[in-house]
Amino acid sequence: MKSSELFPSLLIGAVASARSMTPMAALAAAHLAGRSTPGRLVLLKRPLFTAGALLMGAGELFGDKMRTAPDRTVALGLIARIMSAGIAGAALAPKGRERIGGGIAVATAVPMAYLTLGARKLAMKRAGQTRSGLVEDAIVVCSALAIVSLAVRGR
Template sequence: MTYSALLPSFLIGAVASARSMTPMATIATVRLAGQRMPGRLFLLDHPVFKLGALAMGVGEVLGDKMKSAPDRTVFLGLLARVMSAGIAGAALAPRGQEKAGAAAAVGTAIPLAYATLAGRKRAMTAIGQTRSGLIEDALVAAACAGIVALAVKRGR
C-alpha cells in the first residue's frame, strides 16, 4: 500500500470536514450515472441509500445557511463526518484497501473539522453566514467532483 494510492481517500476526508454529506452525495450521483468506484461500495449501491445520500446532501447545503445550524464539531456533526468520510474513503480507495481508505478519510476529516469551522467563523464575521456558506458550498462541490473524478479515472 502506498499513500499516493490513498490520496483520493485523504482528500475526500478533507471535504467531509466541511460538508459531511457531500462526499456520499457525490459518489451516489456518480453511481447513478453508471460510473464504477475503485473500491467496494458499502451501502451506496442500494437505491434507497443512493437517494438518501442525495437528499441528505441537499438538506445539508440548505440547512447550513440557517441561523440555528449547529457547529460541525458537535457530537452528531462529528459522527456524521466519521460515517460519511469512512464510506466515501473506502469507495475511493483501490480494491482491497477499503479499510485503509476509510481510516485515511476519517483521520483527515475529524481534525480538519475544527480547522474548517474556525475558517468558516472568520468568514461569517467578514461576509455573513449565507455568503460564506455559499462560497464554502462552491469550493466543497468543486473539490468533491474533482476528487471523485480523479479516483474514478485512477481506478480504471
C-alpha cells in the same frame, strides 16, 4: 501499492470535514452516471441509499445557512463526518485497501472539522453567514465532484 493511491481517500476526508453529506452525495452522483468506485461500496447498489445520499447532501447545503445550524464539531456532526468520511474514503481506496482508505479519511475529517469551522467563523465575520456558506459550498461541492470523478471509473 503507492501511497498516492490513497490520496483520494485523504482528500474526501477533507471534504467531509466541511460538509458531512457531500462525499456520499458525490459518490451517489457518480453511481447514477454509471461510474464505479475502486473500493467496494455495496450501499450504492440500493436505490434508496443513492436517493437518500443525494437528498441529504442537498438538504445539508440549505440547512447550513440557517442561524440555528449547529457547529460541525458537535457530537452528532462529528459522528456524521466519521461515518461519511469512512465510507467514502473506503470506496475511493484501491480494492483490498478499503480499511486503510477509510481510516485515512476519518483521520483527516475530524481534525479538519475544527480547522474548517475556524475558517468559516472568520469568513462569517467578514461576509455573513449566507455568503460565507455559499462560497464554502461551492468550494466543497466542486472539490468533492473533482475528487470522485478522478477516482472512479466507467463500468
